[in-house]
Amino acid sequence: MRTDWTIYVSFLGAGLIMLLPRNAKNLIRWVALLTGVTGLGIALQNYIAYNGWIAANQPLKDGFWHLANAAWIPSLGARYHLAVDGLNFPLVLLNGIVCVTGILFSWNIEERVKEFFAFFLTLIAGVYGVFMAMDLFLLFVFYELAIVPKYFIIAIWGSTRKEYGAMKLVLYSFVGSAAVFIGILAAFFAGGGQTFDMLELARNPIAREAQVWVFPLIFGGFAVLAGMWPFHTWAPTGHVAAPTAASMLLAGVVMKLGSYGCLRAAMLLFPSGLVHWHWCIAWLGVIGILYGAAVALVQKDFKFIIGYSSVSHMGFVLLGLATLNRDGMSGAVLQMFSHGIVASLLFAVVGRMVYDRTHTRQLDELGGLSKTLPFACVTFVIAGAASMGMPGFSGFVAEIQVLIGAFKMSPWLAAAAALSIAVTAAYILNALHKVFYNDEQAPAATHRLPRITVPEVVAAVMLMVALVVIGLYPSAMLDMIQANVDIFLKGMP
Amino acid sequence: MSVGYFQIFRALSSETTLVLVALGVLTLDLVAGRKREMAKRREIAGAAALFGLAVSALPLIWQMGLADVPLPGATLVVNPLTIIFKFALIALAALTVLISVDHDIGAHVGEYFAMLLFGAIGMLLLVSSEELLTIFVALELTSISLYILTAFHKNSLRSQEAALKYFLFGAISSAFLLFGLSYVYGLTGATNLRDIGMALAGKGADPLLAVGLLCVLVGLGFKVAMVPFHLWAPDAYEGAPTPVTAFIATGSKVASFFVLVKVLMVGFAGAVGSASWCGWQSGWAMVLGVTAAASMLLGNFAAIVQHNVKRLLAYSSIAHAGYILIGFVAATATGATAVLFYVIVYALTNLGAFGVVAALAPRAGGNEMKRFSGMAKRAPFLSLLMLVFILSLAGIPPLGGFFGKFYLFAAAVECDSQHFGLLWLVALGIVMSVVSLYYYLVLMKHIYVLPAKDDSRIKTPGYVNAALALCAVGVVVLGVFPERILALLKTLVIRL
Numbered sequence: 001m002r003t004d005w006t007i008y009v010s011f012l013g014a015g016l017i018m019l020l021p022r023n024a025k026n027l028i029r030w031v032a033l034l035t036g037v038t039g040l041g042i043a044l045q046n047y048i049a050y051n052g053w054i055a056a057n058q059p060l061k062d063g064f065w066h067l068a069n070a071a072w073i074p075s076l077g078a079r080y081h082l083a084v085d086g087l088n089f090p091l092v093l094l095n096g097i098v099c100v101t102g103i104l105f106s107w108n109i110e111e112r113v114k115e116f117f118a119f120f121l122t123l124i125a126g127v128y129g130v131f132m133a134m135d136l137f138l139l140f141v142f143y144e145l146a147i148v149p150k151y152f153i154i155a156i157w158g159s160t161r162k163e164y165g166a167m168k169l170v171l172y173s174f175v176g177s178a179a180v181f182i183g184i185l186a187a188f189f190a191g192g193g194q195t196f197d198m199l200e201l202a203r204n205p206i207a208r209e210a211q212v213w214v215f216p217l218i219f220g221g222f223a224v225l226a227g228m229w230p231f232h233t234w235a236p237t238g239h240v241a242a243p244t245a246a247s248m249l250l251a252g253v254v255m256k257l258g259s260y261g262c263l264r265a266a267m268l269l270f271p272s273g274l275v276h277w278h279w280c281i282a283w284l285g286v287i288g289i290l291y292g293a294a295v296a297l298v299q300k301d302f303k304f305i306i307g308y309s310s311v312s313h314m315g316f317v318l319l320g321l322a323t324l325n326r327d328g329m330s331g332a333v334l335q336m337f338s339h340g341i342v343a344s345l346l347f348a349v350v351g352r353m354v355y356d357r358t359h360t361r362q363l364d365e366l367g368g369l370s371k372t373l374p375f376a377c378v379t380f381v382i383a384g385a386a387s388m389g390m391p392g393f394s395g396f397v398a399e400i401q402v403l404i405g406a407f408k409m410s411p412w413l414a415a416a417a418a419l420s421i422a423v424t425a426a427y428i429l430n431a432l433h434k435v436f437y438n439d440e441q442a443p444a445a446t447h448r449l450p451r452i453t454v455p456e457v458v459a460a461v462m463l464m465v466a467l468v469v470i471g472l473y474p475s476a477m478l479d480m481i482q483a484n485v486d487i488f489l490k491g492m493p
Numbered sequence: 494m495s496v497g498y499f500q501i502f503r504a505l506s507s508e509t510t511l512v513l514v515a516l517g518v519l520t521l522d523l524v525a526g527r528k529r530e531m532a533k534r535r536e537i538a539g540a541a542a543l544f545g546l547a548v549s550a551l552p553l554i555w556q557m558g559l560a561d562v563p564l565p566g567a568t569l570v571v572n573p574l575t576i577i578f579k580f581a582l583i584a585l586a587a588l589t590v591l592i593s594v595d596h597d598i599g600a601h602v603g604e605y606f607a608m609l610l611f612g613a614i615g616m617l618l619l620v621s622s623e624e625l626l627t628i629f630v631a632l633e634l635t636s637i638s639l640y641i642l643t644a645f646h647k648n649s650l651r652s653q654e655a656a657l658k659y660f661l662f663g664a665i666s667s668a669f670l671l672f673g674l675s676y677v678y679g680l681t682g683a684t685n686l687r688d689i690g691m692a693l694a695g696k697g698a699d700p701l702l703a704v705g706l707l708c709v710l711v712g713l714g715f716k717v718a719m720v721p722f723h724l725w726a727p728d729a730y731e732g733a734p735t736p737v738t739a740f741i742a743t744g745s746k747v748a749s750f751f752v753l754v755k756v757l758m759v760g761f762a763g764a765v766g767s768a769s770w771c772g773w774q775s776g777w778a779m780v781l782g783v784t785a786a787a788s789m790l791l792g793n794f795a796a797i798v799q800h801n802v803k804r805l806l807a808y809s810s811i812a813h814a815g816y817i818l819i820g821f822v823a824a825t826a827t828g829a830t831a832v833l834f835y836v837i838v839y840a841l842t843n844l845g846a847f848g849v850v851a852a853l854a855p856r857a858g859g860n861e862m863k864r865f866s867g868m869a870k871r872a873p874f875l876s877l878l879m880l881v882f883i884l885s886l887a888g889i890p891p892l893g894g895f896f897g898k899f900y901l902f903a904a905a906v907e908c909d910s911q912h913f914g915l916l917w918l919v920a921l922g923i924v925m926s927v928v929s930l931y932y933y934l935v936l937m938k939h940i941y942v943l944p945a946k947d948d949s950r951i952k953t954p955g956y957v958n959a960a961l962a963l964c965a966v967g968v969v970v971l972g973v974f975p976e977r978i979l980a981l982l983k984t985l986v987i988r989l
């Protein structure tokens with residue numbers, strides 16, 4: 001099946017779940033899991049085929065595999081155009097992985113199971129759509145479609161200040177998409193008002209003066225969701241309020257919607273605007289990296305640490321994208337994938353393995369979990385190592401590339417960004433020590449805890465395998481990314 | 494040009510049928526209903542009204558052969574555009590009848606449905622006329638029927654207050670309209686919109702025209718509830734029986750916007766003006782640009798603090814009038830197309846939303862938002878439909894509301910794609926949509942997130958569910974496949 005079936009399968013799954021009786025909780029879970037696995041299977045199978053295609057230097061049409069391309073609303077020039085290339089295929093795969101593992105980590109949800117998985121799969125379908133859409137209008141439709149379910153998932157199943165966190169997240173996203181909306185309309189009509197197709201728009205870029213003000217609208221609008229400093233404040237509160245699967249999705253996939261939108265809808269379409277603004281973006285990225293890491297260092301809430309670390313790591317993505325060279329940009333795309341996996345794993349440990357059992361996330365109230373929850377400890381060590389950029393994990397490959405790219409742009413940028421690696425190590429090790437070791441201070445409540453369940457183990461292993469495979473064999477992903485980055489750089493003015 | 498009675502009858506056949514049906518419903522209720530209990534009476538009268546509406550839709554098919562033949566003085570116009578809108582209005586009336594059957598409307602069942610049909614007749618006439626006097630008479634027929642319907646909760650003080658307010662404001666605005674029309678007639682010597690348009694072409698600024706135009710805008714602005722002529726709307730919406738609210742908010746809006754398109758774009762085509770950022774020119778586009786901005790601002794910000802669902806929807810509909818006016822400000826064929834498309838989507842959506850309120854509020858104990866807490870558990874199906882309607886109002890894809898808004902904004906940007914002169918209005922509209930999302934989500938939070946005080950299931954009749962589901966399907970289809978109707982409207986509007 002073609003890759004675009006991931007979208008339809010997810011929608012079908014959501015629809016099917018809505019028809020099931022609300023008391024058949026296990027049936028609902030299994031249907032959701034089956035949907036997720038089917039989606040991942042389709043994505044993975046096609047990914048491998050595409051990888052082989054690239055490795056064998058087979059021809060691509062404009063650098064894409066086109067999946068669907070039909071007139072949708074001719075009177076507006078909107079097409080139903082889906083395609084995959086090296087820039088979005090890793091993210092499609094990421095979405096599949098996070099979907100399956102998210103469902104597994106949500107296995108213990110007992111309240112309103114049916115609605116949970118229906119919203120969850122709708123969100124997943126929307127995200128698949130955003131990643132594959134090659135029409136600006138279609139991309140925007142999927143993008144907004146993905147925002148609403150997040151509100152309900154967080155507000156209904158979340159914890160700490162959930163209604164506030166949910167509303168903040170959705171309003172921030174919508175302020176961002178309002179800017180994108182204005183930018184899209186302006187770009188559309190400045191380009192002649194004929195088509196929303198991004199390949200066409202990229203081929204005939206609009207006048208430089210227009211690009212200079214349209215680009216920041218679209219880039220900034222998407223960057224809100226990517227957690228770019230100073231628009232990042234929704235991210236920690238949203239992550240903390242969200243239930244485990246939703247924080248996994250938020251940090252793992254939804255933030256990538258933002259950075260992917262920046263890349264696909266802003267950078268590829270308005271190269272002159274990009275050149276005009278890229279220093280600004282690079283420094284905002286670096287500020288985000290350092291700010292996120294520094295704030296994470298002083299947090300007392302386990303989940304806030306991970307939330308701010310996401311802001312920090314997404315800064316690497318923005319920095320890499322802004323370098324405008326091969327290493328930096330392909331590192332940025334790889335970092336999107338890598339951080340998606342790492343953040344999912346970290347949130348799974350914090351939210352599902354620890355919080356659901358101990359009912360606290362305060363560092364002071366935890367301790368000694370390495371004895372009671374050894375599997376959680378192992379998972380956290382591995383995810384933490386990947387987060388710190390330990391060689392052997394995907395995070396290392398991605399961040400080193402970004403740093404090389406940044407160094408080529410300016411050694412100062414690279415130096416400032418590299419500083420964060422030490423800070424990251426500090427907050428990860430600090431959390432590791434306080435939560436999992438520090439035995440003498442361990443409160444009595446943490447002595448006896450329910451054991452880690454099978455779905456958790458399966459999901460955690462899946463994520464760890466992904467980390468290690470890409471860490472040890474990065475060319476499985478880097479080659480296809482670099483192929484498309486090269487195409488892009490060749491077309492730069 | 495001689496036109497036979499037969500042709501006039503053919504052009505008026507739907508309206509004639511509806512008059513007969515309305516009288517029939519009155520008689521039927523008098524003869525067969527008096528002794529029965531209320532629910533049964535409503536069912537009988539409702540079924541008759543529904544049947545009548547279905548029959549009145551048939552002649553429209555017959556009229557297609559008559560397309561584009563104007564009757565003398567354009568008192569009655571039959572063309573594909575009017576036929577589409579008559580279909581839409583009949584459908585809206587039918588859906589209103591369906592949700593009314595389930596609603597407590599007091600002891601005067603026959604009169605209620607008859608009034609509903611009279612209102613519908615007025616709307617049909619409004620759509621099919623291009624002549625000032627007929628427009629005015631049709632507008633009055635609609636309005637008076639709606640004033641009466643608003644007061645139908647005889648024992649409720651709010652309903653009486655609402656009706657009186659609605660009536661007083663309406664009467665004054667009618668006076669303005671008539672006064673303005675007299676100036677226009679005096680200036681041009683014509684009552685036919687096309688003749689007026691021709692007479693005004695190239696006349697330039699004329700103080701008399703300005704007075705006439707402003708008075709017409711006041712009169713019609715009241716009907717579409719744009720700021721600053723909106724004051725009646727929240728009270729009338731809240732006080733009226735909810736199905737009537739639905740009809741006021743949808744049927745009457747559709748017809749009024751349709752007539753506004755014709756009056757402005759055909760009759761006053763010479764007095765457009767501009768609301769462009771760097772090139773303000775006096776004319777109706779400038780006036781509407783300002784009122785559009787004011788409507789969006791006031792409607793959205795006032796809606797934030799509402800606790801009553803009907804009032805919230807009332808303010809939201811003021812805001813939506815603002816969005817729709819953006820299409821007028823563009824003053825192009827695309828703008829008119831966008832207005833007409835949005836009006837249809839908007840009507841379906843709002844009818845659905847008010848329909849859900851009409852079905853659930855009496856069973857939940859009131860219209861306050863807190864009564865809707867936990868509704869997702871108590872009435873899952875209607876809650877899901879409400880989610881669709883509210884998200885469409887908020888402009889979330891892939892629903893009709895999103896696409897309608899997109900097209901409106903696109904039309905405004907397109908009309909001056911060199912300088913983007915209307916981008917300020919579009920940007921305001923988009924930012925206000927974000928504001929609107931807040932209060933829509935608060936409403937959805939009550940329905941989906943908050944727990945209910947009382948967990949008992951709410952059962953609603955199947956025909957109400959079916960009617961509302963139909964609206965929801967329409968909203969989705971118009972959002973996902975807008976091309977057919979859009980292309981159709983586009984070709985028809987250009988012929989205007």
